Amino acid sequence: MTVEAPVSAPYTFEFCPADNAIAPRCMLLYYYHNSANHTNFMDFTLLKHTFHQTLLASLPLALATSVSMDAPPLGKLTAFVNPRSPKYPEVKRHTDHEHTIKNMVARGFARGSQPPVLANMRMLADPLAGDALAMLEVVYMADGVGLAVGLSHAVVDITGFRMFVEQWSRLCRSTVHAELPQYKAQKLYIDRTEFWRMVTKEPAPPPSPFDRHLEELAGCPESSADRQVSEQEPSATYRITVPDVLLEQLAKSRRPADPQPSVPALLSAILWKALVRAQPSPHPQFAYFANSLTVRPLHKSLAAFCGNAVTMKYIHMPVAHLLHTDTQDVAVEIHRAAREFTGGQFARIIRGYMEPQGYMGRLARFVENGRAPRLMVSNVSRAGLYDEADFGWSGPEKIVFPADIPQGLCIFLPMSSAGGIDAYLCTTRSVIESIAQDDQLKDHIAIYEQGPE
Structure with a gap:
């Protein structure tokens, strides 16, 4: 399953000043219910390939080969992207035997009902430290699969993001059976406490x-x-x-x-x-x-x-x-x-x-x-x-x-x-x-x- 990338030549991209070293992530949480108990439900290898190919087609900046800053600590941040040899982010696989989609639906996807690996995900990335600008966590539960997609705001332009969501949702659904219900709980959330700890590594700014x-x-x-x-x-x-x-x-x-x-x-x-x-x-x-x-x-x-x-x-x-x-x-x-x-x-x-x-x-x-x-x-x-x-x-x-x-x-x-x-x-x-x-x-x-x- 391959999606052609619209950009083929290497290019550079300058980040928004607020993204210098700190890149808050837009988190998308998807839950698919394996109500028919299909074997090989949402195959991990296929999910990983789909994620990488969709990024390549829709948000190639997420596959930046390198990120640099011209004048630390708050200088211009530039990413180098080569779609011909992208730096694919790691896709992690987890298993959770305690949480179920049935219970999450009954509780309205309350935070305590979701697998901890998804509910407690780090909402920030530091590209200068090598953190990927995109991420995917896959959690296999007894009655379904949970997917957490993290995309840095540095890479989320409106057109590319909409295209990514449409392609990713469509391609994921094709790995499931169409008659199965899909449950989605999506969020955009910034952990301010964690953000402040990261930001205060720098000298205190003057009064604004x-x-x-x-x-x-x-x-x-x-x-x-x-x-x-x-x-x-x-x-x-x-x-x-x-x-x-x-x-x-x-x-x-x-x-x-x-x-x-x-x-x-x-x-x-x-x-x-x-x-x-x-x-x-x-x-x-x-x-x-x-x-x-x-x-x-x-x-x-x-x-x-x-x-x-x-x-x-x-x-x-x-x-x-x-x-x-x-x-x-x-x-x-x-x-x-x-x-x-x-x-x-x-x-x-x-x-x-x-x-x-x-x-x-x-x-x-x-x-x-x-x-x-x-x-x-x-x-x-x-x-x-x-x-x-x-x-x-x-x-x-x-x-x-x-x-x-x-x-x-x-x-x-x-x-x-x-x-x-x-x-x-x-x-x-x-x-x-x-x-x-x-x-x-x-x-x-x-x-x-x-x-x-």
């Missing part, structure tokens, strides 16, 4: 503009308007559903720019402007913040954040600039800022999520001090459309949102029941009413107040 601006905000006097709103108007969590039709219109409305903003970045700009207009006389020094962590569901819960680490970046923008800048230009600034950052900045952001005195802790203190109406955090992505960057998720998932969303925190989710984007926002009703009347949104969105789950 984000940290300095938070310090400036902490010293700003609370405005009377902020205090009145926080005392008189309760907040709630709202779900803003943005269907595909609006996403398509937003994509078409983008004017040529370098770079052209992503649709989520443009949606962020529209929401920012709507929110700042709805705020009661915000302090002139106040700036909205954007967190470009691409949030992904993990076991149907967002109690802990998980996401595509290479798009994580904080952005802040003064109110005066936001109000007097065209929406398209704001979107370009958001998009550009989400792309341009260093590994050191990213490391600091990760630490901010882990420490009480970090970013989320500071947000919580602003809320406690009555500054909530002046806060806005939104999620943006480098991808053009979320449905094109939905790394393997097979369909809409029920999202259980954490009960303690800080006021002003807005999170975009990649899938909604309407096939577009859901934005969850904790704010006051007056702010939501202003958003509902925004000229660019009012005819295309639905807003729901979220009750307790």
Whole structure:
């Protein structure tokens, strides 16, 4: 079973700056149930060959012969690829006599129900240390087979990834019998603790503009308007559903720019402007913040954040600039800022999520001090459309949102029941009413107040 590679000549590839030495993996978990008790069910040799050939055809960068850095520790990272003599990653075989697919299905693929070799896989790779940019673990159980595919974000371009998933799924199914049911549980998950241990091998980065601006905000006097709103108007969590039709219109409305903003970045700009207009006389020094962590569901819960680490970046923008800048230009600034950052900045952001005195802790203190109406955090992505960057998720998932969303925190989710984007926002009703009347949104969105789950 062979798939022709589209590239035959050697070439080099420059990594995203955030991938320097650290390459978070996108993990795909597949489970196939051997309900008919076929012999030689999913032959290991055939699986290994299929995996290598699919990589060669769809994501040849994953077979990089060598990876080098021009100026350690945070220099340009370059991979050399020769598809004629690829460096095939090792494919590992395991046997598990304790876990069964039947039990996993009954428990909804909860982490404790899955084979430890898959549930506890290392989510990060260090290509400079020789770690492969792709991996496959095969676990044979009593009633089926579990497959874990790990692909570094450094190699996962949208087109190649979709092609890989389609080819890999099709070729794997051909090694099984078509009438057998297939169970899939896919995830994109970054172990922040492990990531931080790896990153802190480098010197501590200097304070970022984000940290300095938070310090400036902490010293700003609370405005009377902020205090009145926080005392008189309760907040709630709202779900803003943005269907595909609006996403398509937003994509078409983008004017040529370098770079052209992503649709989520443009949606962020529209929401920012709507929110700042709805705020009661915000302090002139106040700036909205954007967190470009691409949030992904993990076991149907967002109690802990998980996401595509290479798009994580904080952005802040003064109110005066936001109000007097065209929406398209704001979107370009958001998009550009989400792309341009260093590994050191990213490391600091990760630490901010882990420490009480970090970013989320500071947000919580602003809320406690009555500054909530002046806060806005939104999620943006480098991808053009979320449905094109939905790394393997097979369909809409029920999202259980954490009960303690800080006021002003807005999170975009990649899938909604309407096939577009859901934005969850904790704010006051007056702010939501202003958003509902925004000229660019009012005819295309639905807003729901979220009750307790």
